[in-house]
Amino acid sequence: MDRHVKLGGMNTPEKLFHTLLGLGDDWEITELEFDKDSGEVRLRIHELSGLLSQQRCPDDGDKTDFYDHGREREWRHLNVFEHKCYIQSRLPRMRCKTCGKIFQTKAPWEGLSLQFTAAFESMSLLLMREMPVKKAAEFIHETDTRLWRILARHVAMAYKQLDFSETTCVGVDELACRKGHNYVTIFADLVAKRVLYSVPGKDSSTWKAFVQELEKHSAKAAQIECVSMDMSGSFKKGVAETCPQAEVVFDKYDARLQLLAYQVLLGGLHKLPAA
Ligand SMILES: [Zn+2]
Incomplete structure (x- = not known):
């Protein structure tokens, strides 16, 4: 027995979902089904020719030709009432007429994750x-x-x-992030009371990594005037190598830094498996 029920002979549900999703003139819903067994709604979406003619090469901005369709993909969307809803599509890939680069078009519903x-x-x-x-x-x-x-x-x-251009006072500490000897070094802005950076390890190279990170956020090592840290020899070496102008305050129990560091650990971002 076929448990997939096609919704609507007059195409009205497709039009309704098309409007709700804000698909515009470049995409159409070609299939809409409700699986009674799983209680899930699935929408199949296909591009229209107008989308393809607008595509330009991301490298040089030149015109492109349709190349092929990418692999079948599925994104979970907001529920339809209490039912899980999924969008399925094979996004078109284009090839640049000038440089030959092949790239996939973006869909308006895509999030930062592959599945949502x-x-x-x-x-x-x-x-x-x-x-x-x-x-x-x-x-x-x-x-x-x-x-x-x-x-x-x-x-x-x-x-x-994030902009770190105003940062002048930095606190640094290492924390064991799991049982054993896995350490994370946390750098915090002690004035703004926020975490600036965290990096695996606890040797002096963590300071080099921190300074490189500063430069990605409109800041530089020369603006650091004050560093609060414990008596760790590797941190002293790191500061001397990267921020020799900074005044160092030895304060092992800086409560503000500890609080910020624990916030990072509680966030669990270092425990994440690769996506
Ligand atoms: Zn190109």
């Missing part, structure tokens, strides 16, 4: 702000690992845009 739409990610982030990740995962019937990945991707994107 942007709308689903927004809703997940809202939930994770209000409750523990595990609870949020239960609420929306996802695994907490997948939600952590959504969070990590959005944190990484937001982090890239």
Whole structure:
């Protein structure tokens, strides 16, 4: 017995979903089905020719030709009432007429994760702000690992845009992030009271990595006037090599830094498996 029910002979449900998803003139819903067994709604979306003619090479901006369709993909979208909803598509790939580069077109519903739409990610982030990740995962019937990945991707994107140009006082400490000898070194802005950077390890090379990171955020080593840290020889060496102008204050129990560092660890971002 066929458990897949096609919705609507007049195409009205497709038109309704097309409007709700804001697909515009470049995409069409070619299939809409409700699986009674799984209780899941699936939308199949295909591009229209207008989308292809607008595509330009990301490297040189030149015109492109259609190349082929990429692999079958599926994104989880917001529920339809209480039913899980998925978008399925094979996104078109284009080839530059000038340089031959092959690239995949972007779909308007894509989030930062491979498996979720942007709308689903927004809703997940809202939930994770209000409750523990595990609870949020239960609420929306996802695994907490997948939600952590959504969070990590959005944190990484937001982090890239941070400006450290006003940072002058830095606190640094190492923390064991798991049982054994896995350490993470945390750098914090003691005035703004925020974490600037964290990096695996606890030797002097962590300072080189920190200084490289500063440069990605409109800052430089020369602006660091004060460093608070414990008596670690490797940190002393790191500061001497990278920020020799900074005044060093030895303060093993800097409460503000500890608090910030634990926030990072509680975030669990270092525990994430590769996506
Ligand atoms: Zn090109």
